[in-house]
Amino acid sequence: MKLELKCKACGHQEPVYIQYKCPKCGGIQEVSYEWTEETEAEIKSWNNNDDNSFWSYRRLYPIQPASIPVSLGEGNTPILPLKRLGERLGLSDWELKNEAVSPSGSFKDRPMAVASTFAIERHISTLVTASTGNTGVSASMYAARAGLRCKIYVPATTSREKLALIKYFGAEIVTIEGNFSEAYLLAKKDAADNDWFNVTSTFMNPIALEGNKSVAYELFRQKKTVPDWVIVPIGAGPLLVAVYKGFKELKRAGVITALPKMAGVQAAEVAPIVQAFQEGASEVTAWKRSFQTAAGGIADPLLTYPQDGTCTLQTIRESKGCALSISEEVMLYHRKVLAETEGIFLETASVTAISAAVELKEKGFADADDDIVSVGTGNGLKDMSSL
Numbered sequence: 001m002k003l004e005l006k007c008k009a010c011g012h013q014e015p016v017y018i019q020y021k022c023p024k025c026g027g028i029q030e031v032s033y034e035w036t037e038e039t040e041a042e043i044k045s046w047n048n049n050d051d052n053s054f055w056s057y058r059r060l061y062p063i064q065p066a067s068i069p070v071s072l073g074e075g076n077t078p079i080l081p082l083k084r085l086g087e088r089l090g091l092s093d094w095e096l097k098n099e100a101v102s103p104s105g106s107f108k109d110r111p112m113a114v115a116s117t118f119a120i121e122r123h124i125s126t127l128v129t130a131s132t133g134n135t136g137v138s139a140s141m142y143a144a145r146a147g148l149r150c151k152i153y154v155p156a157t158t159s160r161e162k163l164a165l166i167k168y169f170g171a172e173i174v175t176i177e178g179n180f181s182e183a184y185l186l187a188k189k190d191a192a193d194n195d196w197f198n199v200t201s202t203f204m205n206p207i208a209l210e211g212n213k214s215v216a217y218e219l220f221r222q223k224k225t226v227p228d229w230v231i232v233p234i235g236a237g238p239l240l241v242a243v244y245k246g247f248k249e250l251k252r253a254g255v256i257t258a259l260p261k262m263a264g265v266q267a268a269e270v271a272p273i274v275q276a277f278q279e280g281a282s283e284v285t286a287w288k289r290s291f292q293t294a295a296g297g298i299a300d301p302l303l304t305y306p307q308d309g310t311c312t313l314q315t316i317r318e319s320k321g322c323a324l325s326i327s328e329e330v331m332l333y334h335r336k337v338l339a340e341t342e343g344i345f346l347e348t349a350s351v352t353a354i355s356a357a358v359e360l361k362e363k364g365f366a367d368a369d370d371d372i373v374s375v376g377t378g379n380g381l382k383d384m385s386s387l
């Protein structure tokens with residue numbers, strides 16, 4: 001299948017190579033597939049395929065047909081009904097897509113598996129990333145698995161568990177006395193200076209982000225229907241955008257007819273995308289206020305790259321969804337209630353997807369009988385200090 005990198009702003013298209021922004025206008029790029037009957041047949045065939053693995057979708061990832069995947073058993077995560085929690089909080093038809101059981105404990109293994117497979121194909125020596133922790137842990141694990149070098153830039157406020165794991169897997173770690181956006185700029189320069197692969201989870205790396213689409217494919221195959229709402233915790237929001245892209249591919253292939261509404265959730269302490277959504281703004285502005293949040297995994301003020309937030313805002317609007325923010329007290333309360341009523345342990349950033357389901361109903365965005373899926377993006381074991 002022919003692959004290209006396509007600019008989301010000006011439409012400029014060129015072959016896939018290591019390139020982080022559109023060379024014409026500096027816009028965000030995404031991987032675009034030449035759409036043929038073969039593409040449609042491939043997507044339709046998934047329904048009759050016994051293989052549910054992450055790599056059963058590899059024809060729709062930007063890797064060569066002959067490449068051996070770098071894999072730790074990522075993807076194919078369970079979908080769990082939240083019946084007892086739903087009764088407690090007044091919600092029915094509510095499920096969790098539980099990414100917490102991923103090899104590194106977060107969904108970041110999906111983009112990282114694709115990125116490291118691509119890096120091996122292209123003989124790139126080193127993965128480099130800025131991270132609020134989970135991307136760093138995942139990158140260090142996949143780099144070890146693939147025999148790649150790995151360098152991670154993290155804010156000093158990153159959880160101790162995540163810092164310890166990154167070091168344990170042998171990655172080089174650079175701790176920044178600043179926020180994620182500052183780590184972002186340093187990683188970007190380092191990758192550019194050395195021709196390393198920048199796998200930072202913003203809209204930096206269109207190759208890596210293709211791995212996230214598989215959440216949509218799996219949701220459809222597991223549920224056999226499209227949920228009314230998919231709730232995703234967002235920093236810059238590439239997971240949300242990629243999940244919607246996955247559903248759009250299923251629709252284009254004629255496998256589904258409706259698309260879900262996408263709800264993006266942020267911590268009220270750092271909520272640039274929610275603010276723009278509430279103000280009806282067409283563009284997201286960077287978050288200049290100082291902040292302190294237990295939801296470290298999604299604390300991204302978007303300083304110097306607010307256009308990444310705008311990309312997510314546009315997808316939320318296109319899907320007729322919404323953006324919601326959650327207070328510190330509410331997310332910590334739901335983290336405990338989720339644990340007690342369902343036996344599921346998520347990190348605080350991830351629990352915002354639980355709190356947001358309640359808000360969706362209370363604020364009148366969702367109808368009483370809407371089918372809601374919350375994406376549980378990260379495992380609580382890497383975020384123990386707020387207990």
Ligand SMILES: *Cc1c(COP(=O)(O)O)cnc(C)c1O
Nearest residue numbers: 134235236237238239297377378
């Ligand atoms: C990375 C991450 C997110 C969302 O990240 P985006 O990069 O904005 O897609 C959500 N939850 C957790 C736990 C994360 O680690």
Ligand SMILES: [Zn+2]
Nearest residue numbers: 007010022025
């Ligand atoms: Zn462009």
